[in-house]
Each structure stands twice: as structure tokens, then as C-alpha cells.
Amino acid sequence: MACRISELVLDAADPGLLAAFWSEVLGYVELGREDDGSIEIGPPGTGFGGPQPTLVIGPTTDPRPAKLRLHIDVSATDRDQEAELARLLALGARHADVGQTGTESWYVLADPEGNEFCLLRRRIEPV
Template sequence: MACRISELVIDVADPERLAAFWSEVLGYVELGREPDGSIEIGPPEVGFGGPQPTLVLSPSSDPRTGKLPLHIDVNATDRDQDAELERLLALGARPVDVGQDGTENWHVLADPEGNEFCLLHRRLPPL
């Protein structure tokens, strides 16, 4: 037996804003809200427990220091990397320099709160 990742919990200042951003990026929908202000998003019609992990955006006022020790990688499913980069930038992502040398075949971006994620080169089939 083994475990699998069922959800990723991300501490954020504005769960509403990041739930909207990540729902657009991933094609997710809102699955639920908790009394503490957390918002869970996940794949439509599958939700929690499916092949893709859900994201829980949990409110936090703790200050962030430095580069995140864990980040999300995403791949386009219905367009090439350049077109997906344009889409992500239009949604509010921004390029970030974390020490890349310019020869990478991925883009380092940040969501509207500055959480780093990478847009990888290879296109994946949708689930």
C-alpha cells in the first residue's frame, strides 16, 4: 500500500482571490468553504478523492519569508507553452526570477500573492 496526495493546503492572505485565480488556471471549481474562511477547489464532477489533488486555500496572516520550499508545476493541456504563458499572465500571474539562467524550458511565475509556480514545456492530455 502507498499514500497519494489528495489535497494541497496553501496558506494565503486572500482565499477568495486565490481560489478564483487557481480555479481559472486549473479549470477547477469551488468544492466547499470552511468556517475558518478556507476555500477548497478541485476538478469539476470529481472533487475530493479523484486522480487530481484538490487545493485548499487557507487564510493566514503569517508573513512569508523567502522562496517557498514547495511549489506547483503546471502543464498546458490544450495549447502550446507560449499560448498558455500568455493566458496565465492575463489571469494575473507574473514572471519571477529565482535564479534561473535563461536556458530552462520552463517559466517560473508567481500567483497574485507571490507564490511561485512553474509552467513546464510539455503538453499533457487532459484528464
């Protein structure tokens, strides 16, 4: 028997802002809020334990470390990479430089709080 990723936890200065951003990026909905200010988002109709992991975005006042040691990769499901890039930028993502050469097949972006993520070239089927 093996494990699978059920949740990803992200610290945020403004959990509401990041929950709204990542919900739009991933097509997720808010699943719940905790007393500590954490917000869990996940696939509509499925939630925790489904085929995709949920995101738990928790409040923190700690400064963000330099480059994250773990980041999220996303792939478009219904459009090409350029169209998805335009959509993500319109949602509040911005280009990020982590030392890439410019010849990569992916785009390095940052969410509204500066957390890096990559938009991959290949489209994938929606779950």
C-alpha cells in the same frame, strides 16, 4: 499499498483571490468553504478523492517566507507553452526570478500573492 496526494494546502492573505486564480488556471471549481475562511477547489464533477488533488486555500496573517520550499508545476493540456503563458499572465500571474539562467525550458511565475510556480514546456493529456 502506497499513499497519493489528495490535497495541497496553501496559506493566503486573500483566499478568495487565490481560489479564483487557481480555479481559472486549473479548470477547477469551488468545492466548499469552511467557517475559518478556507476554500477548497478541485476538478468539477470529481472533488476530493479523485485522480487529481484538490487545493485548500486557507487564510493567514503570517508573512510569507522568502522562497517557498515546495512549488506547483503546471503543464498546458490544449495549447502550446507560449499560448498558455499568455493566458496565465492575463489571469494575473507574473514572471518570477528564483535564480534561473534563462536557458530553462520552463517559465517561473508567481500567483497574485507571490507564490512561485512553473509552467513546463511539455503538453499533457487532460484527466
